Amino acid sequence: MDLSQIAEQIKDASENIFLIYAFNSTGKTRLSVEYKETAKNTDGRQTGVYYNAFSEDLFVWDNEHTKLNIVSSSLNQYHSQLNELDVMDKLKPYNPKYDFRFQSHENLEQGFASISFFMKEDEEQHPVKISRGEERIFIWCFFLALIEVDSWTGEQSDYFFIDDPVSSMDDHNIFITAFTLMNLIEKHYERKKIIITTHHIGLATILSDWLSKGEKAGKFKAIRRGEKNKYKISILEKIGDQYELSNPRNSVLLYHLRVLQILDTAIQEDSLEVYHLALLRQVLENIASFLGVGQFQYVLQQIGFTEESGKMADIINALTHQKVYYPQVGVMVPDNKQILIDVYNALMGKYHFVLHN
Structure with a gap:
């Protein structure tokens, strides 16, 4: 086809x-x-509504004036129903280090002309250029906010x-x-x-x-x-x-090996954060699925945590709840860090995964 x-x-x-x-x-x-x-x-x-590389092409840096220009398109007519708070609400989980403001066209029906960024601690709001990764996250969140505009998605539903x-x-x-x-x-x-x-x-x-x-x-x-x-x-x-x-x-998709590589590096570099527990949980769930069981607590039992498997499963469940991906709980306390290291070492000892660099 x-x-x-x-x-x-x-x-x-x-x-x-x-x-x-x-x-x-x-x-x-x-x-x-x-x-x-x-x-x-x-x-x-x-x-309908789509987001792809062409959506990102609607945003172009003006390096001379340090602002992100918005190319005029059919989407501009819906900008008037957005504000900075709508987009910041989508950005919040990504923990942006910057704030921003929209600049509108003189004719407000033409929507936003550009976006200026500045560091949150800068009261005078000197414009800065954000990184390419930050820019792509911002555009994604702008899009997410825009698809909640009923007049757009209502027409293209x-x-x-x-x-x-x-x-x-x-x-x-x-x-x-x-x-x-x-x-x-x-x-x-x-x-x-x-x-x-x-x-x-x-x-x-x-x-x-x-x-x-x-x-x-x-x-x-x-x-x-x-x-x-x-x-x-x-x-x-x-x-x-x-x-x-x-x-x-x-097809064979060896995602679990990549995750184990990431965990191994974080342990070796002593750079573990709470989200690494979510990665560990993914590996445990993948192994549980492969073994034909529904709960990753079974895997904890198989690798040696017989008596404390329930408690450890509860801790991993709690720390991999949705709120864990918000930055205010990103630091892992020593006890939880040790749990991750112990489980990782037990996994490697039991199943002998070979992590190719």
């Missing part, structure tokens, strides 16, 4: 949630463009297509983005089709686990015999000049 046929396949599918993993340069962004064209209604109007929102993010921010995407899915999946594509195996694995085996997975699964799940997890593969959406069970 070509990408237009893939887009048609997704559009016509009964599932409302599509999670698609693909290597870079496979065609994810082009697929989002094809879907946009395929999903247009009969008079050529857009029926059929779908969200989100292509790779985690480029240039570190592991901590990828977890935050995963929670953000799950919140978006939970809020809208019954009324809209939601397509998420990514080249990041960690994000794909986390969302896949939450959709299929997480605490809230029941709401996304088929209830009656003969029904389909409300989600579909696929890998976009290019074979010659053709494409296909394959079943991920036909």
